[in-house]
Amino acid sequence: MTALTLPDIAAQSNAQNQPRLDFVGMQQIALPVLLDGKPLDCRVDAGVSLDNPGARGIHMSRLYLALEALEQRELSLPAIEAVLHQFLQSHEGLSQQAHLNLRGELLLKRPALVSPLAGWKGYPLELNTRLDAAGFHVELQLTLGYSSTCPCSAALARQLIQQQFVDDFAGISLDHADIIAWLGGTSGILATPHSQRSEARLRLCLDPKLQRLPVRQLLNNAEAALGTALQTAVKRADEQAFALANGQNLMFCEDAARRLHQCLREQDGLLGFNLEVVHAESLHAHDAVARSSWNWR
Incomplete structure (x- = not known):
């Protein structure tokens, strides 16, 4: 019996020209990578534009297989750019733009303020990248928590x-x-300031020529600028030191946004940024928010 060739429906031409599609691909692909030498369980969106008006679809399996180059390896911008080039090469004549977005949570072990204790803290991150005729574009999003005393x-x-x-x-x-x-005593100190758990959300346009992703450095610098990073394992001495840090770093949301703005302006490798701080008010039922940006499109 003669073996039949498997049909490739996606390769069939459309009888009529169709509009361009900005993105065709897959999302929520599981991919284990390394970041700063530590395992990072990622969810990945991979896709390309569909610019050929006569093509019915793309070859999604080619995108999926190209991701193997990142598996269990240090995540770097050169490695991501190479994968994006592979996306376009495997879709020559179909696509002019490639996308690769990665989401995960970086776990860093953080020491206590005074005692020898330490514990793990998670930092959600998202890396959105694009390759097109204008070049390689990289946006990093980081989220970090801190305490703010009014x-x-x-x-x-x-x-x-x-x-x-x-x-x-x-x-x-x-x-x-x-x-x-x-x-x-308790009769004298009859009132205390109110504090709230707060969150900073950073959107950073990275220089695509960076060889390493400066995630740890960015997080360390941001937490140092704020002065009241959330803690993990603590003893009473650490809790007292945290109370001292809050008392010495009284912050409206405006203050926090300005501290982070100045911190990021001094960071090498950034082409622009957009930041937001959210103070989950303990006095009000609403949040206090401040935003700032520099060289943001």
Whole structure:
């Protein structure tokens, strides 16, 4: 019996010219890679444009197989660019633009502020890349959490404490021990500032010539600029140090956005950025938000 050739429906020509499609491909492909030497469980979107008006479809299996070049290897911009070139080469005559987007969560072990404890913290990230006639385009998105203490509530709490001190010791001669005892009690410090868990979302246009993805450096610099990164494993000494850090870094959302803006402006390898900070208010039922950008399209 003569073996029949398997049909390739996608390769069939359309009888009539059809409109161009911006993206045809697959999404949510599982792909294990390495980032900064650590495993990163990615979900990948891979696709190309369909520019040939007479072509019915693309060859999705060719895109899928090209991703093998990234499997279990250090994720780098040169490696991603090579895969995008492979996407276009395998669709010569069909496509003029290739896309590769990766999403995952980088786990970094973070030390406690004072004690020898340490714990793992997750940082969601997304890397969106494109190759076309204009060149190689790279956008990195990072999300990091921090604590923010309201400067207004801190000032109001201090005023109440001052007033309580006046009420408790009016006309009374004080010595050092009396003041220490009052400060350590519950009747004197009757008000505290309100803090909230907050989030910074960074969209960064990277220089496509970077050899390594500066994810850890970007996260470290951003957390240092804010001064109140969320903690993992802690003892009481760490919790006290965290309270101190919050007291020394009182922040409206405007303050946090400006700190991050300045931090990113000093970062090498960035062509532009767009950032957003969200303070999940503990006073209000709504969030406080600030945004800033530089050289953003």
